[in-house]
Amino acid sequence: MALLLSSPCGFRSDEDEDMAVFESTAAEHGFTRPRLPEISVISPGLEPRPSITEPKLAVKPSVVRQGSHDQGNSEKVKVYLRIRPLTEVEKERGEEQGSVAVQDEETLLLKAPKDSQNMKNAERGITQSLHKFSFSKIFGPETTQQQFYECTMKTMVKDVLQGENRLLYTYGVTNSGKTYTVQGSGREAGLVPRALVSMFRKLQGRLYGAMDLKPVMYQDVRHLEPGEVRAEEIRRNSLLKEDEHQTSRRGGTTSVWDSGIAGLSSTTHIATQLEDTDSVCLEPDSLSHSGGDDLEEGVQFSIWVSFYEIYNEFLYDLLDASPSLQPRKRATLRLSDDKQGNPYVKDLTWIQVRSAEEAWRILRAGRRNQSFASTHLNQNSSRSHCIFSVRVLHIRPEADSGQPMHISELTVCDLAGSERCKEQRNGERMKEANNINTSLLTLGRCIAALRHNQNNKSRPPQVVPFRDSKLTRVLQGFFCGRGISSMVVNINPCASIYDETLQALKFSAIATQLVHGPSTKTRVAYILSLLREPAAHGNESTVIEEDEEDSDGEEGDMTMLNNEALLRAIDILKREVQRQWEEKEVLEANVREQVVSEMMEIISGMQDGFSETLEAERALIEERYEDKISSLQKHLKLFYSQELKERDQEIEALTAALEKKKAAEQNSSVSEVDCEGPRRSHRLNPQAEVGRLRAELDQCRAELLAKTQELTKLKMQLEIPGPTGALTGAADRKLQEGQRNLRQLRLDLQRLGVDLQSGERACCRNTGGERLRQALTAADETLAKQDQVLVELQNSLTLVKADLRRKAETLAQTQSARPLLPPSEYPSSATLHSCKKRGCAAAAASDNENRPPQKRPFFQSLFPTRTPTRKYNTRTAEEANVTPYSQILRSRQHSPPPSPVLTPRSLRGKY
Numbered sequence: 008m009a010l011l012l013s014s015p016c017g018f019r020s021d022e023d024e025d026m027a028v029f030e031s032t033a034a035e036h037g038f039t040r041p042r043l044p045e046i047s048v049i050s051p052g053l054e055p056r057p058s059i060t061e062p063k064l065a066v067k068p069s070v071v072r073q074g075s076h077d078q079g080n081s082e083k084v085k086v087y088l089r090i091r092p093l094t095e096v097e098k099e100r101g102e103e104q105g106s107v108a109v110q111d112e113e114t115l116l117l118k119a120p121k122d123s124q125n126m127k128n129a130e131r132g133i134t135q136s137l138h139k140f141s142f143s144k145i146f147g148p149e150t151t152q153q154q155f156y157e158c159t160m161k162t163m164v165k166d167v168l169q170g171e172n173r174l175l176y177t178y179g180v181t182n183s184g185k186t187y188t189v190q191g192s193g194r195e196a197g198l199v200p201r202a203l204v205s206m207f208r209k210l211q212g213r214l215y216g217a218m219d220l221k222p223v224m225y226q227d228v229r230h231l232e233p234g235e236v237r238a239e240e241i242r243r244n245s246l247l248k249e250d251e252h253q254t255s256r257r258g259g260t261t262s263v264w265d266s267g268i269a270g271l272s273s274t275t276h277i278a279t280q281l282e283d284t285d286s287v288c289l290e291p292d293s294l295s296h297s298g299g300d301d302l303e304e305g306v307q308f309s310i311w312v313s314f315y316e317i318y319n320e321f322l323y324d325l326l327d328a329s330p331s332l333q334p335r336k337r338a339t340l341r342l343s344d345d346k347q348g349n350p351y352v353k354d355l356t357w358i359q360v361r362s363a364e365e366a367w368r369i370l371r372a373g374r375r376n377q378s379f380a381s382t383h384l385n386q387n388s389s390r391s392h393c394i395f396s397v398r399v400l401h402i403r404p405e406a407d408s409g410q411p412m413h414i415s416e417l418t419v420c421d422l423a424g425s426e427r428c429k430e431q432r433n434g435e436r437m438k439e440a441n442n443i444n445t446s447l448l449t450l451g452r453c454i455a456a457l458r459h460n461q462n463n464k465s466r467p468p469q470v471v472p473f474r475d476s477k478l479t480r481v482l483q484g485f486f487c488g489r490g491i492s493s494m495v496v497n498i499n500p501c502a503s504i505y506d507e508t509l510q511a512l513k514f515s516a517i518a519t520q521l522v523h524g525p526s527t528k529t530r531v532a533y534i535l536s537l538l539r540e541p542a543a544h545g546n547e548s549t550v551i552e553e554d555e556e557d558s559d560g561e562e563g564d565m566t567m568l569n570n571e572a573l574l575r576a577i578d579i580l581k582r583e584v585q586r587q588w589e590e591k592e593v594l595e596a597n598v599r600e601q602v603v604s605e606m607m608e609i610i611s612g613m614q615d616g617f618s619e620t621l622e623a624e625r626a627l628i629e630e631r632y633e634d635k636i637s638s639l640q641k642h643l644k645l646f647y648s649q650e651l652k653e654r655d656q657e658i659e660a661l662t663a664a665l666e667k668k669k670a671a672e673q674n675s676s677v678s679e680v681d682c683e684g685p686r687r688s689h690r691l692n693p694q695a696e697v698g699r700l701r702a703e704l705d706q707c708r709a710e711l712l713a714k715t716q717e718l719t720k721l722k723m724q725l726e727i728p729g730p731t732g733a734l735t736g737a738a739d740r741k742l743q744e745g746q747r748n749l750r751q752l753r754l755d756l757q758r759l760g761v762d763l764q765s766g767e768r769a770c771c772r773n774t775g776g777e778r779l780r781q782a783l784t785a786a787d788e789t790l791a792k793q794d795q796v797l798v799e800l801q802n803s804l805t806l807v808k809a810d811l812r813r814k815a816e817t818l819a820q821t822q823s824a825r826p827l828l829p830p831s832e833y834p835s836s837a838t839l840h841s842c843k844k845r846g847c848a849a850a851a852a853s854d855n856e857n858r859p860p861q862k863r864p865f866f867q868s869l870f871p872t873r874t875p876t877r878k879y880n881t882r883t884a885e886e887a888n889v890t891p892y893s894q895i896l897r898s899r900q901h902s903p904p905p906s907p908v909l910t911p912r913s914l915r916g917k918y
C-alpha cells in the first residue's frame with residue numbers, strides 16, 4: 008500500500024464549524040488536497056520514515072528564527088498522546104468500536120466508525136476512513152498517573168529548578184481527561200500536585216525563609232517592605248483558611264467546587280487530598296532524592312504560585328482573596344507588556360508557598376472560583392483555560408541586596424475542551440464554545456506561523472498572531488525562546504465523538520512540527536559559543552582557546568575568562584548585537600513592507616468594493632427612478648384621459664342642454680323662427696343649413712344662367728341691323744336690368760356668405776362634425792364655381808359693351824354720312840361717356856383685380872387669428888362697407904397672380 012502524507016487540510020471534513028477552526032490553520036500554508044490514499048499519515052515530531060513520502064511536512068530540525076546562531080536547541084516540541092479508558096457506561100453504550108488503535112509507542116491508527124461523519128465522507132470519496140498519527144510518545148488507557156508523570160513532567164521540574172522555563176498544556180475534546188491529567192482525581196494525583204511534591208522534595212533545606220522578594224511583571228523581582236510582607240502573609244493565610252474551612256465542611260473527603268458561574272455549580276466527589284497525593288508521589292521511583300544535587304551551590308529558592316483562568320476572553324484571578332460573591336462581577340485582570348515588550352498579567356496574585364501542601368491547598372482554593380459547567384459530554388466540564396504557574400526565585404544569599412540571580416517558571420495550562428458549537432443548546436454554552444474555539448484557533452495559527460517561519464527561512468517570515476487571543480499572548484514567551492513547551496493531547500476513544508477526536512489530532516499534528524526556540528539557560532553558553540566560532544567571528548576563536556575544554560557543557564561560566572578575553576567577548580557581543588540589530592531592522596522593514604502591501608491590497612479591494620457598490624447603487628437608483636417616471640407617466644395619462652372624458656361628457660351634456668333649450672325656444676315662438684329661425688336652425692342642424700345654402704346657390708346659378716341667356720339674346724339683337732338708337736337703348740335697358748339682377752344676385756351671395764360663415768362656425772363647434780366639414784368644403788367649392796361663373800358673365804358683359812361701343816361708333820359714322828337724325832335717336836353723351844367710362848374701368852379692373860380666386864378651406868378663414876378685428880377696424884370706409892362674402896373672397900386672394908380674367912372684386916368695384 009502506497010502511503011502518502013496528507014496535510015491537515017487534506018482531511019477537510021464536513022460542513023462543521025468547529026472543524027473549520029483546524030482546517031483554516033492548515034489552509035494558511037497553501038496545501039492542496041492530494042489524491043486520496045487509502046490511509047492518511049501524519050508524522051508529527053518525528054523524522055520522516057522511508058516508507059512515507061512527506062513533501063510538505065518534512066521539517067529539518069531548526070529553531071524559531073532568531074538569528075543565525077539559534078542552533079542552541081533544535082529539539083522538536085514534545086507532543087504526548089494520552090488515551091483515557093472507556094467507562095463501564097460507555098462500554099455498555101457500545102462506544103467501543105475499535106476506532107482508536109495504538110500501533111506502537113509512537114503511532115496511532117484511527118479507523119472511522121460506521122456512523123461517523125468521517126466514514127460518510129470517506130464513502131463519498133472526500134476523505135479517507137483510516138488515519139495514522141505519530142507522536143513523541145503514546146500513553147494508552149492503562150497508563151497510570153505515576154507513569155505519565157515520570158515520562159512527561161519529571162524532567163520539566165528538574166529543568167525549572169535549574170533555571171529553565173517550562174510549559175505544559177493539555178489539549179483535547181471535552182471529557183477526554185485533560186483535567187484528570189493535570190490535577191488528578193481521587194487518589195490519582197495529576198501532574199501539578201506531583202510536580203509540587205517533587206519540587207519541594209528537591210528543595211528540602213534550600214528554601215528561602217523570608218517573604219521579602221516577590222516576582223512581579225514578566226520575570227522581575229521586587230523587594231517587599233515589612234508592611235507588604237505582612238499583607239502577603241495575611242493573603243496566604245486567608246486562602247489557606249478558606250481551603251481549611253471548605254475541607255472541614257466536606258468532611259475531608261468530598262470537595263465541592265463551585266463553577267464560578269451563577270446557577271451552574273456542580274458537585275464533584277473528588278477526594279484530592281494532599282495526603283493522598285503525597286503518598287502517591289512518595290512511591291520509590293517517583294522522585295529522585297538525588298535531584299537536589301543538581302541545584303546550584305549556595306542558591307536558595309523561593310517558590311511562588313499563581314492561578315488564573317481565561318474565560319470568554321477575560322482573565323480572572325482565581326487566587327483573589329476577596330472574590331466577589333457574584334461571580335459574574337469578578338474583577339478582570341489586564342495584560343500588559345514590560346519595557347522589553349514581554350507580556351505579563353498585571354496585578355496577578357502571587358502567593359509564596361513553603362511546602363507542597365500549602366501550594367496544593369492554595370491551588371485547590373483557587374479552583375473553587377473556576378468556571379465549570381455541565382456539557383452534554385461532561386457533567387463537570389472546565390469552560391475556561393486554567394493556568395497554574397509556579398515561579399522559582401533563585402536567590403544567592405551572598406548577594407548584597409539579596410537580589411535573586413534568576414527566576415524560572417513552570418506553567419501548566421489546562422485548556423478548555425473543544426466542542427462542536429452546534430451541540431450547545433444553551434446560549435451561554437454556545438458563547439463559551441465560540442470563545443474556546445477562537446482561542447484554540449489562534450493557538451493553532453500561532454503554531455502554524457511559527458512552523459512556517461522555521462521551515463521557510465529564505466522567505467519573509469509570517470507574523471505570528473500571538474495578540475489575537477489572550478491565551479496565546481500569555482503563552483507567547485514559551486514559543487519565543489523564553490522556555491520550552493510540551494503538549495499533551497488527550498483523547499477519548501468513544502466512537503460517538505470520533506470526528507471531534509480526529510480534528511483534535513490533526514490540530515496537534517501541526518504542533519508536533521515545531522522545534523523549540525533558544526533556551527534562556529543557554530545564554531551564557533551561547534556567548535561562549537560565539538567566542539568559539541571562528542567561521543562566524545574570524546580570529547576571535549583564539550580568545551578562549553584555553554577554555555575550550557571547559558565550555559563543552561551547556562552551562563558556561565563567564566568567570567573562567569580572563570579580562571582580555573572578556574573584553575574581546577564584549578567586543579564580539581557588541582558586533583553580534585549590531586548584526587542582530589541590523590537583521591531585525593531588515594526584518595522589520597520586511598514586515599512593514601508586507602503590512603503596507605497587504606494594507607494597500609485591502610484598501611484597493613475596498614475601493615473596488617466601494618466602486619462596485621456605487622455602481623450598483625447608481626443602477627438601482629436609476630432603475631428606481633425610471634420606474635417612478637414610468638408610473639408617473641401612466642398616472643398622468645390616466646388622469647388626462649379621465650379629464651378628457653369628463654370634458655367630452657360635459658360638452659355632450661352642454662350640447663344636449665343647448666339643443667334642448669333651442670328646441671324649446673323654437674316651439675315657443677314660431678314667428679321668431681321665420682326671421683331668425685333659419686340661422687338658429689342652421690346652427691342646430693348644420694346639414695340642413697348646408698343643404699339649404701346649396702339649394703340657394705343652385706337657384707342663383709340658374710338665375711345667372713337665365714341672365715346670361717338673356718344677355719346673349721340681347722347681343723344677337725344688337726347684331727341684327729336696325730336703327731342704332733333703338734338697339735343701343737334696348738341694350739342699355741337690358742344691361743341695366745342685368746346689372747340690377749346682378750346686384751340682387753350679389754346681395755343674395757352676401758347673405759349666403761354670412762349664412763355659410765355661421766353654418767361653418769356651428770359645424771366647427773360640433774364635436775362630431777367631420778361630415779359637416781366635408782359638406783362645407785363642398786359648399787366652398789360650389790361658391791368658387793359660382794365665382795367663376797360670375798367672372799365669365801362679367802367677361803361676356805365686357806365683350807357686349809365693347810361690341811356696343813363699336814356699334815355706336817359705326818352708327819355715329821353712319822349718321823354723319825346720312826342726314827341728321829332727330830336728337831332722340833342719337834345715343835346720349837352720358838351713355839357714351841358711361842360706355843367709355845365702363846370700358847376704361849373694366850380695363851383698369853382687368854389690370855388690377857382680374858385675379859383668380861385662390862382655393863382655401865373655408866373653415867380656416869373662420870378662426871379669429873386669420874381675421875383680426877383690429878385690422879378690420881382700421882380699414883378704409885370703402886373696405887368697411889365690404890360685405891362678409893367679399894371678405895371671404897378677399898381672404899382667398901392673397902398674393903394673386905396677374906390674370907386676364909375678371910374677379911368678383913372687379914364687379915364689386917364696378918357695382
Ligand SMILES: Nc1ncnc2c1ncn2[C@@H]1O[C@H](COP(=O)(O)OP(=O)(O)OP(=O)(O)O)[C@@H](O)[C@H]1O
Pocket residue numbers: 090091092148179180181182183184185186187188192385387388389390422423424425497
Ligand atoms: N486516564 C484516565 N483514567 C481514568 N479516568 C479518566 C482518565 N482520564 C479521564 N478520566 C475520567 O474521565 C472523566 C472526564 O475527564 P476530565 O474531566 O478530566 O475531562 P476534560 O477533558 O478535562 O473535560 P473538560 O474539557 O470538559 O473539562 C472524568 O471523570 C475523569 O475521571
